[in-house]
Amino acid sequence: MIRILYRHRSGTVVSDLPEAQLPSAIRDSQARLWIDLNAPSAQESELILSQLYKFHPLAIEDAVNESHVPKVDDYGNYLYLVFHTVSLGDERMDLDTYEVDVFLGPNYLITMHQTPRPSIERLWDESRHQQDGLARGPSFLLYELLDYQIDGYIPLVDRFEQQLELLGDQIFREQSQRQQEEAILNDVLTAKSSALRLTRILTPQRELLYKLAHNNYNVVPADARIYFQDAYDHLARLTDLAVSMRDLSGSTIETHLALVNNRINETMKVLTMISTIFIPLSFLAGVYGMNFKFMPELNSPWAYPLLWLSFIVIALGMVYFFRRRRWL
Numbered sequence: 217m218i219r220i221l222y223r224h225r226s227g228t229v230v231s232d233l234p235e236a237q238l239p240s241a242i243r244d245s246q247a248r249l250w251i252d253l254n255a256p257s258a259q260e261s262e263l264i265l266s267q268l269y270k271f272h273p274l275a276i277e278d279a280v281n282e283s284h285v286p287k288v289d290d291y292g293n294y295l296y297l298v299f300h301t302v303s304l305g306d307e308r309m310d311l312d313t314y315e316v317d318v319f320l321g322p323n324y325l326i327t328m329h330q331t332p333r334p335s336i337e338r339l340w341d342e343s344r345h346q347q348d349g350l351a352r353g354p355s356f357l358l359y360e361l362l363d364y365q366i367d368g369y370i371p372l373v374d375r376f377e378q379q380l381e382l383l384g385d386q387i388f389r390e391q392s393q394r395q396q397e398e399a400i401l402n403d404v405l406t407a408k409s410s411a412l413r414l415t416r417i418l419t420p421q422r423e424l425l426y427k428l429a430h431n432n433y434n435v436v437p438a439d440a441r442i443y444f445q446d447a448y449d450h451l452a453r454l455t456d457l458a459v460s461m462r463d464l465s466g467s468t469i470e471t472h473l474a475l476v477n478n479r480i481n482e483t484m485k486v487l488t489m490i491s492t493i494f495i496p497l498s499f500l501a502g503v504y505g506m507n508f509k510f511m512p513e514l515n516s517p518w519a520y521p522l523l524w525l526s527f528i529v530i531a532l533g534m535v536y537f538f539r540r541r542r543w544l
Contacts, residue, residue, distance in 0.1 A: 218260050221250040221340065223350040229342045235263075242268055245323060248350040250357060252336060253328040264326065271296070271319060279317040279328050286421040288428065294321040295435055297358075299424060300417045301333055301365055302372055311376065311410040313417055318358065322435050325354040327361070335364040355440040359447060362425065366450050373414075373454060377461055380407050384468050404469050411462040418455040425451055489538055496530050 220233040225246035233241060241247055251264060258280075265276045275296040278284055289296045297318040302311055316333060319326040327336060339349060339360060349357045383403055425448035429441050436444075500523065516522075 217254045218256065218264065219252040219254065219340070221252070221342075221345065221350065223248040223345055227346065227351070229345045229350070231340065231342045239268065242324070247323065248354060249324040250345075250350060250354070251324065251326045252340070253326070254332060255330050256328065261328075265319075269294075269319070269321075269324075269326070275319070279319075282315045282330065284315065286417065286424050288424050290431075290433055293434060294319055295433060296320075297424065299362065299365070299421055301335065302369060302414065302417070304372060304375070310406050311372070311414060313413060318361075320354055320358055320435055323354065325350075325357050335361055335368060338364060353437065353440070355436050356443065359440060359443045362444075363447050363450075366447055366454065369418075369451075369454050373457055373461070376407075376410065376414075377457070377464075380411075380461060380464055380468065383407060384464075384471065400472065404465070404472055408462070408465040408469060411458065411465045414458045415455070415462050418451060418458050422448060422451045422455050489535075493531050493534050496534075497527050500526060500530075 218235060219231075220235070220238060220241075222230045222233040222237075222241050224230075225244065238249075238251075241249060253260060253264060256264075261276075261280055265271050265279065271279075271294070272291055275289065275291060278289075278296065278298070284298045286299045287297070295318075297320065299316055299318070301314045301316060303314070304311060314329065314331055314333065316336075317328040319328075329336070339357070345351055349360060383400070386400065425444050428436060429445035429448050
C-alpha cells in the first residue's frame with residue numbers, strides 16, 4: 217500500500233494525495249513529500265523506487281530484501297538508511313524486531329516496511345506537518361521518527377529488565393519447589409537470545425545516528441545534526457543498558473545451571489550415602505547366607521536377632537559418622 221503525505225510550497229498539507237498527481241508533486245522542488253510504503257507489492261516498489269525516483273539498484277535490492285543490520289549509505293543526492301523497531305514478542309521474555317527502510321532526499325522522505333509501525337502512524341497527521349515534520353524538512357521528520365522509536369525502546373527495555381530480574385528471583389524460589397524446570401530454562405534461554413538480538417540492533421543503530429550527527433551529508437542540514445546528536449546520546453545509554461542485560465541474562469543462565477547441578481549433587485550424595493550404608497549390611501547378609509554345614513551361629517537361637525542388631529548398629533553408626541564429617 218502506498219500512502220502519500222504532501223506539503224505544498226504554500227503550506228497546505230494533504231495526507232491522501234492521489235498517485236496520479238505524484239509525478240507532478242515530485243517535480244516541484246519547493247514541495248515536500250513523505251511516501252510511506254506499507255507491505256508494498258512488487259509493482260508498487262518498482263513504481264516508487266525505480267520509475268519515479270530512479271534509486272540505485274543496490275539500494276533498491278537492499279530495500280526489497282529484508283534482514284539487514286542498521287546502516288546508512290550515502291548516494292550523493294540521497295541517503296539510504298535501515299533501522300529497526302522493537303516490540304514485545306508472544307513469549308514472556310521474547311522481543312520481536314522489525315526492519316524499516318528509508319530513503320532521505322532534499323525534499324522527500326520514503327519509508328518502507330512490512331508491518332504497520334506505531335512511530336510512523338503517530339506522525340501521519342496533517343495538522344502536525346503545519347509547524348513540525350515536513351514543515352521543517354525531511355531530515356527533521358526523520359529525526360522525529362527515530363526519536364519516537366528511541367522513546368519506544370525505553371519502556372520495552374525497562375520491562376524486559378524487570379522481567380529478567382523477576383526470573384532470577386523465580387529461579388531461587390523454584391529451587392525449593394523443584395517445579396516448572398523446563399519453563400524456567402526456556403525463559404532464561406529466550407531472555408539471552410532477546411538480549412543478544414537487542415544488542416546486535418542497537419549497537420549499529422547507534423553508529424547510524426553518530427554518522428547522521430557528524431558526517432557532512434548533502435541532504436542533512438547543519439542545523440539538523442544537533443538533533444541527531446541528541447538522539448545518539450539517548451540511544452547510547454540504551455545500548456549500554458542492553459549490553460548489561462545481555463550480561464545479566466548470561467549470569468542468570470549460569471546461576472540456574474549451578475543451582476540445578478547443586479541439586480543433582482545433593483541427590484547423588486544422598487543416594488551414595490544410602491548405598492554406602494548398605495554395603496556392610498550386604499556383606500553380613502552375604503556371610504550369613506553362605507551354605508556351609510558347620511557354621512556356629514546356625515544353631516544359636518540368638519543368631520538372627522544379633523544379626524539384625526548388628527545391621528541397626530552399623531547403619532546408625534555410619535549415619536553418625538557421616539554427620540560428624542558433615543557429609544550429611
